[in-house]
Amino acid sequence: DVKVTQSSRYLVKRTGEKVFLECVQDMDHENMFWYRQDPGLGLRLIYFSYDVKMKEKGDIPEGYSVSREKKERFSLILESASTNQTSMYLCASSFPSGGNEQFFGPGTRLTVL
Amino acid sequence: ELKVEQNPLFLSMQEGKNYTIYCNYSTTSDRLYWYRQDPGKSLESLFVLLSNGAVKQEGRLMASLDTKARLSTLHITAAVHDLSATYFCAVDWDNNNDMRFGAGTRLTVKP
Numbered sequence: 001d002v003k004v005t006q007s008s009r010y011l012v013k014r015t016g017e018k019v020f021l022e023c024v025q026d027m028d029h030e031n032m033f034w035y036r037q038d039p040g041l042g043l044r045l046i047y048f049s050y051d052v053k054m055k056e057k058g059d060i061p062e063g064y065s066v067s068r069e070k071k072e073r074f075s076l077i078l079e080s081a082s083t084n085q086t087s088m089y090l091c092a093s094s095f096p097s098g099g100n101e102q103f104f105g106p107g108t109r110l111t112v113l
Numbered sequence: 114e115l116k117v118e119q120n121p122l123f124l125s126m127q128e129g130k131n132y133t134i135y136c137n138y139s140t141t142s143d144r145l146y147w148y149r150q151d152p153g154k155s156l157e158s159l160f161v162l163l164s165n166g167a168v169k170q171e172g173r174l175m176a177s178l179d180t181k182a183r184l185s186t187l188h189i190t191a192a193v194h195d196l197s198a199t200y201f202c203a204v205d206w207d208n209n210n211d212m213r214f215g216a217g218t219r220l221t222v223k224p
Contacts, residue, residue, distance in 0.1 A: 031210050040122070042201060042216040050209070059213075090155060094210045099163050101146055102212065104156040
């Protein structure tokens with residue numbers, strides 16, 4: 001079974017803090033993704049990566065950065081957390097090219113106070 | 114900009130009834146995915162549709178894809194309570210598994 005794990009299920013941070021969300025997959029997938037999920041908006045893509053050290057902006061990259069130093073690990077960084085970044089964050093991974101479904105982690109519910 | 118629209122967004126139905134969820138998208142694609150999300154859980158893959166006319170069935174759920182109409186449907190037959198969940202469609206628009214998701218349909222099946 002594909003396993004995608006995320007470092008925390010729940011996280012509470014203060015405005016202005018630097019926040020790291022980590023995602024690890026064990027299926028040797030090339031592609032990894034970070035989404036945020038908000039009620040009524042579905043999943044919105046923040047960043048994705050096709051390979052180690054490669055990253056591409058998604059639809060809502062502002063306020064976020066990512067790091068992929070190893071194939072199995074993809075980190076999402078909030079440089080200075082703000083209250084409007086309170087959300088559920090989902091990580092996913094897949095094999096490359098079309099036709100391969102994405103496998104999702106359990107999610108991290110981040111609250112920024 | 115790719116848009117993926119699902120409707121309805123909320124669906125309450127009686128057990129035993131049939132219904133269809135619709136997923137329209139705005140760009141050319143022949144790769145569409147359906148996912149299920151239970152409350153407090155992550156997304157689980159249901160169907161992968163990879164060509165015009167593709168039809169997949171699993172239990173009481175059947176998904177189809179019409180690439181010319183840019184439309185996918187998820188049909189529920191004789192609903193049961195266990196099908197209560199939120200269902201998302203997602204479109205892979207650039208053949209790199211870079212997907213865009215619909216807003217989701219929250220389905221509640223009542224006895």
